[in-house]
Amino acid sequence: xxASKVIHAIYTDDDILMSAVKKVxxxxxxxxxxxxxxxxxxxxxxxxxAPTRIAITAFLYGLVGLTVxxxxxxxxxxxxxxxxxxxxxxxxxxxxxPAFVPIMFELTVFFAAHLMVITFYLRSRMWPFKKSENPDPxxxxxxxxxxxxxxGNEEALVGLLKDTGAVEVNLVDKAH
Amino acid sequence: MYTFxxxxxxxxxxxxxxxxxxxxxxxxxxxxxxxxxxxxxxxxSHHEGGHAxxxxxxxxxGAHATVNSHGEEAHAEVxxxxxxxxxxxxxxxxxxxxxxxxAAFFFMMIALGVLAFYAIQIASQAGWSPVLFRxxxxxxxxxxxxxxxxxxxxVASGTIGHYNLFVWMDPDVVAHDxxxxxxxxxxxxxxxxxxxxxxxxxxxxxxxxxxxxxxxxDTAEDKSNFKxxxxxxxxxxxxxxxxxxxxxxxxxxxVDPHWFSTLFGWYVFASMFVSGITVIALISIYLKSRGYLExxxxxHLHDVAKFMFAMSIFWTYxxxxxxxxxxxxxxxxxxxxxxxxxxxxKLPFLGMVVLNFVFPILMLMNADYxxxxxxxxxxxxxxxxxxxxxxxxxxxxxxxxxRWFIGIPEISAILLxxxxxxxxxxxxxxxxxxxxxxxxxRKESEDFHx
Numbered sequence: 001x002x003a004s005k006v007i008h009a010i011y012t013d014d015d016i017l018m019s020a021v022k023k024v025x026x027x028x029x030x031x032x033x034x035x036x037x038x039x040x041x042x043x044x045x046x047x048x049x050a051p052t053r054i055a056i057t058a059f060l061y062g063l064v065g066l067t068v069x070x071x072x073x074x075x076x077x078x079x080x081x082x083x084x085x086x087x088x089x090x091x092x093x094x095x096x097x098p099a100f101v102p103i104m105f106e107l108t109v110f111f112a113a114h115l116m117v118i119t120f121y122l123r124s125r126m127w128p129f130k131k132s133e134n135p136d137p138x139x140x141x142x143x144x145x146x147x148x149x150x151x152g153n154e155e156a157l158v159g160l161l162k163d164t165g166a167v168e169v170n171l172v173d174k175a176h
Numbered sequence: 177m178y179t180f181x182x183x184x185x186x187x188x189x190x191x192x193x194x195x196x197x198x199x200x201x202x203x204x205x206x207x208x209x210x211x212x213x214x215x216x217x218x219x220x221s222h223h224e225g226g227h228a229x230x231x232x233x234x235x236x237x238g239a240h241a242t243v244n245s246h247g248e249e250a251h252a253e254v255x256x257x258x259x260x261x262x263x264x265x266x267x268x269x270x271x272x273x274x275x276x277x278x279a280a281f282f283f284m285m286i287a288l289g290v291l292a293f294y295a296i297q298i299a300s301q302a303g304w305s306p307v308l309f310r311x312x313x314x315x316x317x318x319x320x321x322x323x324x325x326x327x328x329x330x331v332a333s334g335t336i337g338h339y340n341l342f343v344w345m346d347p348d349v350v351a352h353d354x355x356x357x358x359x360x361x362x363x364x365x366x367x368x369x370x371x372x373x374x375x376x377x378x379x380x381x382x383x384x385x386x387x388x389x390x391x392x393x394d395t396a397e398d399k400s401n402f403k404x405x406x407x408x409x410x411x412x413x414x415x416x417x418x419x420x421x422x423x424x425x426x427x428x429x430x431v432d433p434h435w436f437s438t439l440f441g442w443y444v445f446a447s448m449f450v451s452g453i454t455v456i457a458l459i460s461i462y463l464k465s466r467g468y469l470e471x472x473x474x475x476h477l478h479d480v481a482k483f484m485f486a487m488s489i490f491w492t493y494x495x496x497x498x499x500x501x502x503x504x505x506x507x508x509x510x511x512x513x514x515x516x517x518x519x520x521x522k523l524p525f526l527g528m529v530v531l532n533f534v535f536p537i538l539m540l541m542n543a544d545y546x547x548x549x550x551x552x553x554x555x556x557x558x559x560x561x562x563x564x565x566x567x568x569x570x571x572x573x574x575x576x577x578x579r580w581f582i583g584i585p586e587i588s589a590i591l592l593x594x595x596x597x598x599x600x601x602x603x604x605x606x607x608x609x610x611x612x613x614x615x616x617x618r619k620e621s622e623d624f625h626x
Contacts, residue, residue: 055543
C-alpha cells in the first residue's frame with residue numbers, strides 16, 4: 001500500500017545523497033524512490049535494490065535467435081528446396097553449416113539485443129507519449145530527490161533529513 | 177618477496193627428468209628400418225581387414241622373383257611400394273621431433289603472449305593490472321630460453337636431423353619442387369636463423385629493459401622510469417606485431433611450404449594471447465592461495481577472466497574466418513590444408529573448437545563465476561589444453577600426417593617444457609617483490625573495484 005503522504009528531500013551533491021541514503025536505511029525508513037539526473041555509482045546497492053536479471057533474459061533471447069536461424073536455414077536450404085548452388089553441399093545441415101554461421105551469429109545478436117531492449121522498456125514502463133513521473137523538474141538537471149513514505153512519524157523524519165544535508169525538505173500529499 | 181617452495185622446485189625437476197626420459201625414448205624408438213616399416217604396414221592392413229596391401233605385396237614380390245613379360249609394370253609397382261614405405265618411415269621418424277617442437281612452441285608462446293599483454297597494459301596505462309605486473313614479468317622470463325629452444329629445435333631438425341620438420345630445408349626436395357624454389361628467397365636456412373635471432377633479440381631486449389625500469393621505479397624519486405617503460409612499450413608493440421606475424425610464417429606456416437594464409441599471424445597471435453592471459457590467471461591464483469598476493473582481489477581475477485573469455489571468442493573468430501573463407505571458395509591449392517586436417521585429425525580439429533570456444537563461453541559468461549578461483553582454474557586448464565591441441569593441429573599434419581597420436585613422445589615433451597617453464601618462472605618470481613612499489617597507477621590498482 002502506498003503511503004498518501006511522502007517527504008521529498010532534495011540534495012545538490014551525489015556524495016551527500018549517498019551518505020543520506022545510507023543513514024536513512026540505517027534508521028530503517030523505507031525509501032520509495034530516488035530521482036537523480038545521472039547514474040550514481042553504488043546507489044542501487046546502498047538502497048538495497050535487487051540485482052537486475054536482464055542479462056539472463058538476454059542470454060535466453062539469444063538462444064531463441066540461434067534456434068530461429070537454425071530452423072529457418074535448415075528448412076529453406078536443406079529440406080524445402082535443396083538446390084545445388086555453386087557446388088555447396090546441401091545434403092544435410094551440418095555439411096553446409098559454415099555458410100550459415102554468419103546468419104546464425106547475427107540473428108543470435110539481433111534477438112538478444114532487441115528483445116532485451118524491449119524487455120527493459122516494458123519493465124521500466126517506458127513508451128512514447130508516456131506521462132512523465134518526475135516530481136520535480138530540477139532532478140533532471142542538477143538536483144537529487146529522495147522520496148520517503150510517512151507513517152505518522154513526520155517530525156522525526158524531517159529532522160533526520162535536515163541532518164543529512166538536504167537543501168529542501170517538503171511534505172507532499174499524494175492522495176488526490 | 178616470494179620464496180620458491182622446495183616442493184614446487186622438486187616437482188619441476190621431476191617433470192623435467194620424466195619428460196627428458198620420455199623424449200629420449202621417443203627418439204630411440206622412432207628409427208625404423210625399411211623392413212620394419214614394411215612389416216608394420218603389412219600388419220596394419222591385416223588388422224584393418226583390407227587385403228589389398230597384402231595382395232599388392234605378394235604381387236610385387238612375385239614379380240620381383242620371376243622376370244616375366246610384365247617386368248616394367250612390376251617395376252613401377254615396386255617403386256610405388258618402396259616410396260610408400262619410405263614416406264611412412266619418414267613420418268615415423270618425424271614424430272618425436274614434432275612432439276618436441278609443438279610443446280616447446282606452446283610454452284614459448286605463453287611467455288610471448290604475456291609479454292604482449294604486459295606491453296599493452298603499460299602502453300594503455302591500465303589502472304587495474306599493475307598489481308599483476310610482477311607475475312607477468314616472472315612469466316616472460318621464460319621467453320629467452322623458450323624462444324631459443326624453439327629456434328634450436330627448428331634448426332637442428334634441418335641440420336642434425338633428417339629434415340624432420342621443414343621439408344624446404346631439404347635440398348633434395350627443393351631441387352624437384354618449383355613452388356619451393358620460388359619461395360627460396362625467403363625460405364632458406366640462413367635467412368631463417370637470422371630472422372629468428374632478430375625476433376628473439378627484439379623481444380628479449382624489450383623484456384630486459386621493461387623489467388629493469390620496473391624494478392628501478394620501485395625506489396626512484398621521480399617518474400622517469402615509468403615514462404621510459406611507456407615509450408619502449410609503445411615501440412615494442414609495433415615491433416611485436418610485425419615480428420610475431422613473420423615468426424608465425426617462419427616457425428609454423430612453413431611446415432606446409434605449399435600453403436599460405438593471410439590471417440595466419442593474427443590467428444597464432446590470438447592463440448598465444450589467450451594462453452598467456454590464462455597462465456597469468458592461474459599463477460596469480462596459485463600465488464594468492466599461498467598468501468603472496470594479498471593486494472590482488474576477486475575484482476582483478478574478474479578482469480583477467482573477462483580477457484580469457486573475450487580472447488577465446490576472438491581466437492574462434494579468426495579460426496572460423498580462416499576456415500570458412502577457404503572452405504567456401506574451395507580452391508584446391510588452399511583447401512588441401514583443411515582436407516588433411518579434416519580427414520586425419522577430425523577429433524583434435526573439431527575438439528579444439530569445443531575446448532577453446534564452447535567451454536569457455538558457457539563457463540565464463542556469468543559475472544559471478546568469473547570471481548570464483550576454482551572455476552577460473554578449471555576453465556583455464558581446458559583453454560590451455562585446447563591451445564596445445566591448436567598448435568598440435570598446425571604442426572602435426574604436415575610432419576607426421578595420419579601417423580599421429582598423443583602418446584609418450586607428446587606427453588613427455590609437455591612434461592619436459594612444463595617443468596622447465598615452472599622452474600624458470602618461479603625462480604624469476606623470487607628475484608623481485610611481488611608488488612610494483614613506485615608505479616604511478618599502483619594505488620588505483622590496489623583499490624580496483626569492479
